[in-house]
Amino acid sequence: MNISAKLLENARLYGTKPAYVFQDTETSYLEFNGAVSKFAHALSEMGIQKGDHIALLLGNSPHFVIGLYGALRAGATVIPINPIYTPDEIGYILNDSDVKVVVALDLLVPLFEKMNPLLPKIEHLIICETPKGNESTLDVTQLSIFQKMKSFTSFIAPGDPMFQGPEVHEDDTAVILYTSGTTGKPKGAMLTHKNVYSNAKDVANYLKINETDRVIATLPMFHVFCLTVALNAPLLNGGTVIIVPRFSPGDIFSIVKKYEATVFAGVPTMYNFLLQYPEGSVEDLKSLRLCISGGASMPVALLKSFEKKFQVAISEGYGLSEAAPVTCFNPLDRPRKPGSIGMSIVNVENKVVNELGDEVPVGEVGELIVRGPNVMKGYYNLPEETAHTIRDGWLFTGDLARMDEEGYFYIVDRKKDMIIVGGYNVYPREVEEVLYSHSSVVEVAVIGVPDMNFGEAVKCFVVVKEGENVTEEMLLSYCEEHLAKYKIPSSIEFLEELPKNTTGKILRRALKDQVKA
Structure with missing residues (x-):
């Protein structure tokens, strides 16, 4: 099973139920699946074959969701990229990952015109229209890249809504996520269909996300935290994703209240902004059954203050791009421990080891290593880096941690920090x-x-x-x-x-x- 095949199954199961909501417009599972098949078919007609690489330079939008699932249904590999990266950063990732097709915001057209000579592998540009009020006034017919360009709307229009694409295998590469490059050039973590599907399924089941949930997706979709926890996990189990283009404390309070959202996922900084927002009230967030925190360690004082003010539990977890990303979460069926990243989720093993790779006693600090169906197959075109990071099936995270006597893990810090x-x-x-x-x-x-x-x-x-x-x-x-x-x-x-x-x-x-x- 993979997330695109599961969507096809859910379209039959949930039909007219909303898969996602964007700017007050609901899209059903049937409509979403049809758009995905049309996009995949259009890619196939364009000549895109199984294993070809497609980049998404998009914000949180239906374009991103359709592009992701559609490319996977076409058998392609998806490379999500932060659209506000610098031209040098974007150019490096596009060239390093051998991308053939780019799906991008129309606001990025001038950038691609300027970079065109430096991107010889790019064959097609699929341009997504920005929301009304932000339209570009550029005359694209005068651009050197005009022949490569197609609008998302016209590209998808003639596609076959019943197209199912080629057969894909669980070990085929689904997504390549480029790390933030804290120690030099970014590295592309290759996640297989099995990695992506298994982690989304295990997270959804661990956090009891189901068809009754309405999950806020305001974290960037190009980031693996949102991709797995706030997008794939609810869609696998029939939930509804509320797509929020950008984070604003005021917007979050009103959106949660308006749609009676049940799950919010954010990083500690977001919770801090929500806590400091003077107009925010417990009444605004009363529909939430769960808040999820990840991406960085949450200060205990912040966690306690937020929970006390808004009367909603925060479950802190841990993950990294190379693990698709989640390895730990605080459980919902037993006591949470503030400051802890929780316990190993189902099907994933975590342990703390010394410099020799031997497990250290309970309570001692060492490096956290991970094993499971979510661990990447390796870094793209970097066999030596892969061999250093994955040893005997274990992913060495570079994070210092300790485990208590009940199996809860605590991140002490980054090894490098x-x-x-x-x-x-x-x-x-x-x-x-x-x-x-x-x-x-x-x-x-x-x-x-x-x-x-x-x-x-x-x-x-x-x-x-x-x-x-x-x-x-x-x-x-x-x-x-x-x-x-x-x-x-x-x-x-x-x-x-x-x-x-x-x-x-x-x-x-x-x-x-x-x-x-």
């Missing part, structure tokens, strides 16, 4: 947790900086609540009450906001670059 002060290990998250517990602090990020005496020192970047009069001395004094001496920051810098990526994850790397500059 650990700070060594005079020979002592300092985990940035531990310092961040302390500062998050201060009543005036909204956001915080901790990095290591060079120090002549101790090798490294702890530096903090803090955002405080508007109107609060907080000094560095006050926060340092607070840290002294809660941290060992070697963990206390050497300096605290106040910022109006912290740098984040498109999913809202705080970018420590950008702060490190800022310090170097």
